[in-house]
Amino acid sequence: MAARRRASGPPTKELLRECAREVVDVAEGIRGVSARTSSVLFAPALTGSAHRRPRTGYAARWALLRALTDKRGLGGSAIVAPDGAGHLLGAAGEMLGRESLAATVAVTSLRLRIAAVLLDHPEFEHDPGMRRLIGAVGTGSDRAAVRALRALFKDRGARRALSGLTPILAELLAVRSLLDEGPPDDDTAWALAAGRARAAGPPTGIGASYLPAPGQGGGGGTTHAVELSARERQGIAAEGSFLDFLRNIDLLSAGGRVLVQEVRGPDGVLRYVVQAPGTTPGRPRDDSAQDVADAWRNLFLTDSPYTRSLLLAIREHGIPRGADLALVGHGEGGIALMNLAQDDEFCRAYRVTHLVVVGAPVDGRRPADPRTWVAGITDRHDIVPVLDGRDPGAVFGPHPNRYEVAYAGPVREFPRCHLLRGYIDHLETVIPHATRDIDRALTPYRGPVERTRAYRLGDRARPPEGHPFLTVPTTSLATSAGPVDMPVRYYDSSAAHLCFPLDADVARSLLPDVAWMVPTRLGRRALAVLSLYEHRCTTIGPYTELGLSVLVDDLWRPHPYDAAVDLLRRADLRRTGRYVVALAVGTEEARTVADEVWAQPAELGSAEIDLEGRRLRAEAPELGLSVTGDAGPGVRCPEPDWVLYGRRGDSTVRTLVRTHGRPRVHARPRIRLRLDGARGALARHLQILELDSVRPGFVLSGPRFMAHRSAGAVLPR
Template identity: 45%
Template sequence: MSGADASGNHPRSDARGEAVPAGGAPAQSPQAADTPAEVTPAGGALPQGALAEGAAAAQPLLRTAARELAEIGVAIQEASVHATAALTDGAVLGALPYAPAEGYRAQRALLRAVTDRRGLGYAVAGGRLGALAARLGGMAGAESLAVLVLATSLRLRITAVALDHPELVDDPLLGRLIGAVGADRDIESVRALRALLRDRGAVRTLSELAPVFGEVLALRALLDENPLNDTAAWLIATGKGYASADPIIGLSNRAVAVLDTGEGGARRLEPTPAEAARLSSKGSLLDFLRNLGALGTTGRVLIQSVAGPDGVVRHVVQAPGMRSGRPDNDSPQDLLGAFSSAVLDSGPYSRALIKAVDDFGIPPGGEIALIGHSAGGAAIMNLAQDPEFCARYTVTHAVAVGSPVDFKKPADPRTWIASVTNQHDIIPTLDGQGAGGCFDLHPGWYVVDYFDPTHLFPICHSIEHYTANLADDLPEARDRIDRQLTPYRGPVTRSQVYLLSDRDPHPEGFPFLTVPTYPAATSRGTLELPVRCQDGSALTAYFAADPGVAATLLEGTGLGPAVQVAGRALVAVHAFWNRRTSLGGYREVHLGIVVHDPWRARPFRVWPDLVRRADRRRSGSFLVDSVVDTDTVSAVAPEIWGCEPSVAPLDVAVTARSARIVAGGPDDRLLTFRGPLGPGIPAGAWDLVGYSHREGATLRSCVETRGRGRAHPAPRARLTVGQAAHPMARHLRELGLDGARPLLCLSAVAHQTLRAAGAPVRTT
C-alpha cells in the first residue's frame, strides 16, 4: 500500500508495507541550521539539502541500495569463508612439497586476500580456526570488507528513515550520537549518549531513537571490538533472522528466553461487572482492540464466539500485552514471558493460550481469528505457526499490534496476517527490524508501519494509543483489516475470560484449604463448613484497658480473669477483611478481652500460649462485641460461632506499614483506628481463638491462618471511639480506650483462613 512521507505530500511504499504519518507530520525543528555539517543520520551519507529535496523519490532508492549492499556483503562473506577454507585445507597444505613454488604463491595470494585491506580486509572466517581468528581480529579492531559494506547498508537505512523523521537530522544531540556511532567513534558515542540522557532522560531518548534503534545498535555492534555481538549485528543488517543476542554486549537471547519455563495453564475467570460492561457485544477490529484495553495487562485473555454475516459461529482469541510487576512471576505475560514469546517458537504464553482454546470448546476444524498486542501479538503468532494447533483448528486471521513478529511464519499459508506498528514504539523493533528495514520478509502480509506526533514511549506502545490511531488517523488501514475480518463481524454469542499461568494452577487454596467439609443447617439454609477464606487480610491491636471494667464484662461467662499487663487488662480489637470466602466476601470487627485457660489462670505460661497454633492453645479472646457488614454472616454467626454480631458499614485496610479500620457510618461512628504501624518483624500470620457466651453455654471457635504476617512492637496508630450508643462503642469508652495507642499490633496483608463451627466448652 502507499502512504505519505513526513510532509504529507508524496505517496510512497517500502518493503515493510505501509509507512504513513498518523494524525499529522511532526514539525521540523528550527535547529536544523545549527546542526554541524559532518553530523548526519547516516554518519556522513547524505548532505542536508538532499534530505529535503526529492524525498519521495530518494527513499525507495536508498532502501533498494541498502538491500543490494546487504546482499553484496553476504556474498563477500561467503567468498571469505571459501578463501579461508582453501587457505587452511589440509590437502592443499599436504601438496605443498610437490609444488612448493606454485603452492607458496597460491597460499600467499589467499592469505593476502583475507588479510589485506586492498582485498577482503581482515576476512578470516569459517571453521573453528577461522572463527577464532575472526574473533581475535575483531578484538584488535581489524575489519573485513563485508562488515564495511554492511555498515554502509545500515547508514543508508538510517538515512532513508530520516526522510520520514527529519528530527533525526535536525536535532543536534540525536545527530551527534548517530553520527558518532556511524563513524565508529566509541568515546564520542558514549559522550553523545550521556549528553542525550542528561538532556532528555532515558524514556525520551529511547522514544526519539526508536525509528532507527535497531540500525544504530547493529552499526555499533558491527564496528566495535566486541566479537560476542557480531552475529546479532549481522542478522539485523542482513535480515536473515531474529537477533540471536543482545547487540550491545552479546548476551544470548535464547539463554535468557529458556529461563521462562512451564507447560502453561488457563483457568476460567469471571470479569468484574465494570469490565463485563466494557467488553464489546459485536465483532470488529476496533471492538477486539478495545476488549484488550478493557482486560488490561492483568494476566488474562479473552475468547469470544461471533456469529458472522453468513450465520456461521467463529471464534476470536484476544491476547493482551505484558503484565506489570516482577520480571518473572507465575504469569506467562511477565517480562520473561514476553521475551520468550518473541524469541522462541513456543513458550508458556502460547501453551497457556492453547489450553484456554481447548477449554473453550471450539470444535475440531473451527475457524479462529487471533488478535494480540505487544507480547500477546508474539504469542498469537506462535499459535499460528504451531503445526499441531493449526491441524486441530483453522486459523484464518492473525493481527499483531505493536509486536516483534517479523520472523514468525504461519504453519498454514492460507492464514491472513496483519502487523500494525508505530515507528516510535520500541517493542516491535526488538527482533532487529524496525522502520529502517529494507527486506521484504513477508510479501503476503499486510504491514502498517506508521508514525504520529506522539513519540513518547511507552504511551505510543499502549493498546489505547494504537486503537485511537486506527480509529481516527488510519482509516484506510482499519477498513482493509476490517474487510478481511468480515467473517468475524457480527454479534458476540459467548465470551469467556481466562487467567493464564506458567503452569497448571493447583486447586485454589491447596494444600491449606483442601480439607474435608460438612453441611450445617442454619436459618439461611445449609452452609458448608469450615468456612474457607481464599484471600483476606487482618489486624489485631492489643491495648491496656481498665481491669475493673474488663472483669465486669467477663462476669457470668465462666471465663477469667483477664490477662494483665502491668496491672491493666489486655484487650484486643480484631479486624478482618475476608475478600473471598465460601460465605462470600465480608468484613468483621471484634472487641475481645484476652483470657487465660478457662479452668486455670497461668500468669506466666499464658504468653507463650498466646502464640501457639489454635489447635494447641488454651487462652484466647472473649468476644464481647462483634460487627459485620453483611446480613448473611450476621444471621448465621450466632448459630455457628455463638457470637451475635450487628450489621454496620466497615472499612478494613491493612498494609505492611499502616492500617485503617472504620466501623459505623459517618453519623453513627463506632470506632476509627488509623495510622502507621511502625517497624514490623516478619512472622507467620497468627491464629485466633475466640470464646463466646450464648444461652448459658461457652463456645470455643478457632480461626486457623496461613500467610505472612508482621509483629509491630511500637505502633503509632491511634484508636478513636465514636459517640454512638452501640454496645461496642460504649464498652470501648468504659474500658478507657478512646484515644489510646496499642501496645502491639499483628498484621497480615494477605492470608488464608479456616473457620470451623464453635465447640461447647464446660467452664464449671
C-alpha cells in the first residue's frame, strides 16, 4: 500500500476510502475469528470435557481465554457469549486497558474515512472543535486515538467540541458504538464502519445515559406563542408554496421560533403547515430547545426537547384531531419533525400527509403512517445529512415512495453550504425542477394563508448559555446589517494581547488630533496593543478580530499612574482605556457593528487564528501579516476588563468590555510579527510603527473566555 501511495503521489479521497474498505475487511475478519473463538470457549462440549479432564480441559479453555483477552491477542472486549459472562469478562479486559483488536482496526478504517472528509473539506481543519478531533485521531498510536475519542464522548461538557465534529458524526458515532463496553448497537456500528446500508435509525453509541434526563437539563421542552414584529409580518408569505415556507423558516430562524400556518387549499379544505428551523451555526440558543446539544439528542430519542416543544406548539395552536398536516423543516428542525412523523400516537391524532426536509437526514427513517409523502433536498457538499449514517462517499438506494434530490451546489465550505438561504437560492437557480416537483406534491396546501402563529421553543430544565455571567439585560439596536442585540455576548472566545512599548510621541501621532486625548506613559514610554481574537460563538456569529490600540489617560483629568490605579477599580469606573486605531474583522456583520455601534474603524480581513495553547499563531494573508511564536511561561492575573474608545465626528464613543475566563500574563514572550506587503489600514499602521522588528514586552492571553461588550456611549469630548 505504501509503494502504491508513493507511486501515485499524495493520497486522494478515493484512495483513502479504498484503503478504509480494505482495512475494515480485515477488521471484520478479526471480528469473525473472535466470534468463532468465543463460541468454542463457551461450547457445552468443551465445558463438559473440562469437567471430565480438568488438567487438559481447563488448560485449553485458559489458552482460548488468553487469546481473546490478552493485549497481544484479540483484545479485552472480544468475548461474545449469550449468557452475559463474556460481556463481563470483556468489560474486565477493557478496565485493564486491553482494547478489542477488531474494534481498533475498525477505528483505523474510520480514521481513514475521516481523513478523506478532511481532504475534501480542508476548511474543517480551521474550526477549533475539528482541531481537537485531528489531535485525537491524528496520533500515530491507534490505542491513543481510541482512548482520546472515548474520553471526548464521555465529556458531557464538550458541547462546543461536538458541534465542530458534525461533519464526521456518522464515523464518530460508529467509533463510540464500537468502543462501548455494552454493545447493544454493535451490528449498526459495524455496518457504518463497513460502509453498508443499515435498516433504520441512528447508532445509539452515545446511549441515553450520556444524555441529560428530564429535569436535569434537556428532557423537557416548553413553548409559548409570541407576536411577530411588523417587519416579520411583512416578510411572512400570504400564499402557500414550498419556497414560501422555506423563506418563512429563514426569516424566523434567528429567534428560536417555529411557525404554524393555516392554509385554505384549492378544494376549500383548511390544512395546517408546521415550519421548523435548524440550528444557526455559531449562534447560542440560551435556554431554547433549538441548539447543538439537543440536535444530538434528536438523533437518539424521539422525546428530545425540540420534538416535545413542537408537539406542544401544535397542541397550543388548537389543530383539531384528524386534520391534514404538512411538516417542513431545515437541519435540526427536519430531524425533530421526522421524530414526530415516526410517532404512532401523533400520526393517529393527525394525518401527516407530507414531510419535506432540507439539509437534514431522512434516509433509513420511515414515518408511522405509510401514506406520508417524504421529500429530502441535500447539497452534496453539506455533510450534516451524514447524521443519519450516510457516508459522503456512499450511495445507498432511496426508499420507495420517497422524493430525494442530491445535487452539487456552488459553495463547498461548511457551514455555508448548510445555510437555508443557500438552499433557497439553489432551489431557484440550480435545481428548479425540484421546486416544481415538490410544489406539485404540495398542491393541497397551495392556497391563501388564513392564520399564522409563531411559537418560541424553550427548555426550562437547562440554565441559559453562559449563566450567570452572560445572563444580562439586552436591547435591540438597529444597524444597516439589521437589528443587533446589545450587549454583544461572546460565549466561546480566545484572545492574545501583544503589548509593545513605544515612543510616546509616536503613540500620540496615532491618536485623534485633539489636545485632551494623550497616551498613557509607563515611565518614558507609551503602550500599543495588538489584539488577536478568535470568537467561536457570539450573538453576531463567529468571526476573527485583529485590532491595534493605544492605552490613553482619563479624557478630562489625566493623572500620573492612572493606568495602575485603574486596575484596582471596577471596569465601569475606570478612567483610562484603549483607543482603537485600526481593526480588521472576519465578517460583514461584525464590521458593521464595530463601525456603527462602537465607532471603531473596521475593515474586512479574514484570518486563521489558533490561540488555545502557549504556541500562538495568526495568519491573515489578505492583510499581509502573520503572528507566530511561543508566549512562554505565564502566571494567572485578574480579569482583563477593558474600556475601548472610538471616534464619531466630534464625539468620543466609550465601550465597556467585561470578560470572564482564566487569563495569564507572559513576561518573556518569543513571538514575532511579520508583514509581507502590508495591505489595509491595520497592516500599514503596524508597518509604520515597525513592530515587526521588535518583540512584544509582554503578552496577556486568554485561551478560553466569555465576554459581553456593551453598546457605545457617546461622550461630549
